[in-house]
Every structure is written in C-alpha cells, then in structure tokens.
Amino acid sequence: MYKLFLRFLFIAGCLFLSCAAFAQDKVEMADSMRSNGKIYVVVAVCLTILIGLFIYVFMLDKKISRFEKNKE
C-alpha cells in the first residue's frame, strides 16, 4: 500500500513537473529582441549613461579633494 502511494506520488510529481515546464514555455519573453540583437543597443545605451554618471561624480569628488587640500 505504501509503495503504491509512493508510486502515485512519483507519477503525480512527474505530471506536475511536465505541466510546469509546459507552462514555462508559453510565458512570453522578449526573445525576438534577443535573437535580432537589439538588446545590445539597450545595454550600450545604459552603459553609456552609467559611464557618464560615474565620470561626473568622480570629477565632483576630485574637485572637493582639491578644496580640502587648499583648506589644510
């Protein structure tokens, strides 16, 4: 009886997993953007903004360091 129950559990588990896998395939993602490579444009734009921001903050940092030196 116990074995039968385990077997049932196993089959139910397999069914559940396959259903889950099936459901996962149906979820819509931006796959076309990835296949035609346009996602790299987005990455390039975001990286440019990030680099620009960091250069700006870095220069601000340097400027304040200079002021601090003058004070001392």
Next chain:
Amino acid sequence: MSSFFVRKSWWKILSFVLLAYTIIGGFLLDVPRLPILNESIRNLYFHVCMWFGMMILFIVSFIYSIKYLRTSNHRNDIFASKFAAVGSLFGILGYATGTIWANYTWITDQNQSLANVLKEPKLIGAAIALLIYGAYFVLRGSFTDIDKRARVSAVYNIFAFAMLFPSIWIIPRLVGSLHPGAPGSESGNPALVFNDIDSRLRIVFYPAIIGWTLLGVWIATIKIRLQLLKDKTLINV
C-alpha cells in the same frame, strides 16, 4: 570614517564594475520565465536594489545618530543627516520605479483595479516611512541652534528607523500584499529565505545590491565632505 575609506577609491571602482556587470548581466543573462512578470523580472536588479540600498543607508544613518548621542561629536550628526538624505533619494527612486513596474504588471496584466493597487500595504507602508524621513529634514531645518538641532534630530532619526521595520517589513507580510513575501503567496519569502529567489537571479541581484549601495555611499561621502568644508569656512570667517 577613516581617511582610507574616503580617499582611496578602490570601492568606487568596485561600485562601477558591479553596476556595469548589473547592466550587462542584468539585460543579457538568462532569467526564469514567469507569468505576468515576463521580462520585467529584470527590474529586480534595479527597483528592488533601490530599496535595499535605502535600507543599508538608513542603517548607517541610524548608527551615526546613536554615535552622536554618545559622543556629541558634530561630525556624527553630519554623517547621519547625509546618509539619511541619500537613503531617502533611493527610497523615492524605488517608489518611482515601482509605480512604472506596477502599472505594467499588476494593472495591465493582472487586471487589478487601481483601487486594489492603492490598497497595497507595502505602498502605504513605504509612503509612511518616507514621509517620516521627510519630517526628519523638516525638523532639522526648523532649528537655529546647531547643538539642539543635532540632538533632537538624532533622537528623531532613531524613532524614524524604528518605524521603518513595521511599515515596510512586518505589516505587508501580515496583512497580505501583492509583493513577494505575503502570507500564502507562491513566491515564498525571498527577503528571509535565500532559496526563494531563483539562482539565475541571485548571481546578478546580490552584486547589484552592493554596487548600488556603494554608489549611494559615495554620493553621501561627497555631500558630507562638502558640508564639512562649509562648516570649516564658517568657523574661519
């Protein structure tokens, strides 16, 4: 804060490297295919990191407020206020990005009514927490006496930090919320159970938290140094 931590820039470069990785890995690496969220799960690396960064900055601010009350050193008061300021900025950014995300997932895809979204306890809690921190700055601005300002606002900052926990961590988990971590939700409780976040998300998510937080710390140190310079010129004049 030692001068090593302020002037040596290894952690500033680390922040840049981690954020560059966040953008490259965050857009290009594989993510789990989730219904409703779809590709927008990548907001985890940006929207959620704002709140984590805010939390860490508020913790630092809280520690400096306690340090001020123990030592009455004016520097600690400046540290506490500037970390709270950048923490609030992160909180506002988290709120703003959250409204965009909610619009396209909860309202458009899940057909939640606007009334339902506005009842979301985490939105209300976060708004309360941010308003409490807003009042911290109003309070600071209302004093002319420097010592009184520092002491009263340090005490208030401790209260504000204590209010943060029920309003954004505890109450949304008690009353049910559209955010992950609500009782009975399928998403589990990712803030407390690490395995409730998919490992594919974690390899970008954790570096992203560190990167954004370091950027926040950097901005805070710049504000602190500017304030210290201002105070010095005031004394010299």
